[in-house]
Amino acid sequence: MIVTVTLNPSVDYVVRLDSLHVGSLNRTNDASYFAGGKGINVSQVLHELQVDSAATGFIGGFSGGFIKQSLAVKGIKANFVEVDEPTRVNIKLKTGEETEINAAGPTISTAHLTSLLKQLEQYGEGDVLVLAGSIPSSVPSTLYGTLAENAAARGMKVVIDAEKSLLEPALSNPLYLIKPNHHELGEYFGVEIDTVEEAIIYGKKLLNYDIQHIMVSMAEKGAVLLTKEETLQAQVPKGTVRNSVGAGDSSVAGFLAGRTKGYSLEESFRLSVATGSATAFSEGLATSEEVELLKPHVRIQKLV
Ligand SMILES: Nc1ncnc2c1ncn2[C@@H]1O[C@H](COP(=O)(O)OP(=O)(O)O)[C@@H](O)[C@H]1O
Numbered sequence: 001m002i003v004t005v006t007l008n009p010s011v012d013y014v015v016r017l018d019s020l021h022v023g024s025l026n027r028t029n030d031a032s033y034f035a036g037g038k039g040i041n042v043s044q045v046l047h048e049l050q051v052d053s054a055a056t057g058f059i060g061g062f063s064g065g066f067i068k069q070s071l072a073v074k075g076i077k078a079n080f081v082e083v084d085e086p087t088r089v090n091i092k093l094k095t096g097e098e099t100e101i102n103a104a105g106p107t108i109s110t111a112h113l114t115s116l117l118k119q120l121e122q123y124g125e126g127d128v129l130v131l132a133g134s135i136p137s138s139v140p141s142t143l144y145g146t147l148a149e150n151a152a153a154r155g156m157k158v159v160i161d162a163e164k165s166l167l168e169p170a171l172s173n174p175l176y177l178i179k180p181n182h183h184e185l186g187e188y189f190g191v192e193i194d195t196v197e198e199a200i201i202y203g204k205k206l207l208n209y210d211i212q213h214i215m216v217s218m219a220e221k222g223a224v225l226l227t228k229e230e231t232l233q234a235q236v237p238k239g240t241v242r243n244s245v246g247a248g249d250s251s252v253a254g255f256l257a258g259r260t261k262g263y264s265l266e267e268s269f270r271l272s273v274a275t276g277s278a279t280a281f282s283e284g285l286a287t288s289e290e291v292e293l294l295k296p297h298v299r300i301q302k303l304v
């Protein structure tokens with residue numbers, strides 16, 4: 001079973017405007033609500049790709065109710081720990097460019113955290129733990145380290161998609177996959193990464209840790225997949241970006257779906273990139289039909 005953990009889920013409120021005037025009244029052209037947060041997006045896309053997962057994390061209030069209902073309607077397994085304050089609402093402004101306002105999230109008590117740790121004890125050998133996104137400020141900043149350590153000790157594969165400060169405490173454990181985008185990889189080393197060549201140089205430095213797969217996504221510039229044995233580069237398909245929120249989560253889901261279905265490394269990477277792009281080119285998350293249409297347009301090269 002793939003278990004996705006979203007410690008800080010969100011309702012993504014996507015608002016379209018011709019332009020934004022800060023300090024004035026703005027009226028929207030249209031607006032939509034999506035169940036979001038990185039692990040939850042991974043679960044939704046896995047489901048679309050016909051791979052089972054279970055979503056967990058902390059959820060609360062009216063906004064949490066919306067997320068639970070959205071997952072239930074799709075038939076996605078979910079078992080969240082209920083917290084007292086509402087789940088956050090993240091604002092995604094589309095004005096020709098994309099502006100995001102991601103909220104801090106609710107307070108998590110020690111009892112809530114203990115419930116989550118207890119719940120995760122049911123998973124072990126053969127299961128995959130996905131830790132994705134920011135964490136509420138009320139939980140220890142080293143929590144991904146603790147969760148990764150517990151999971152690895154029980155024989156789980158651990159996937160992390162999170163910024164440096166959250167990833168770093170987990171790096172002493174064996175990790176199956178990390179997926180920084182090129183900005184996050186740059187932040188990791190205090191440099192700016194603009195080219196595929198730079199992404200490969202800095203991505204390879206992280207291979208010194210016990211990490212099996214490092215995927216660096218670079219939005220329209222493509223992606224690279226690094227293992228100790230191989231370096232693969234992907235060119236993304238061309239298309240019109242409609243809403244890139246969730247594109248990175250979709251790439252994680254695509255890769256895990258490929259591996260779960262027994263695809264080769266190269267075909268899993270192709271599925272990953274096609275899934276990320278299918279989400280970027282659609283209003284919400286990718287559909288399997290969109291992914292299938294894009295797959296033949298993803299070019300993968302093996303580099304030495
Ligand atoms: N403008 C784009 N054109 C084509 N594909 C895109 C675009 N933006 C994102 N993607 C797809 O989504 C994946 C993840 O996007 P990226 O923006 O790098 O990640 P994140 O959402 O984590 O910042 C990319 O590898 C690519 O497959």
Ligand SMILES: O=P(O)(O)OC[C@H]1O[C@](O)(COP(=O)(O)O)[C@@H](O)[C@@H]1O
Pocket residue numbers: 008010012035036037038039041090102132133134135244245246247248249250
């Ligand atoms: O936990 P964070 O880092 O605040 O990110 C949360 C946001 O990330 C998303 O999961 C989208 O992530 P990506 O665009 O990186 O795939 C949104 O659904 C959500 O609003």
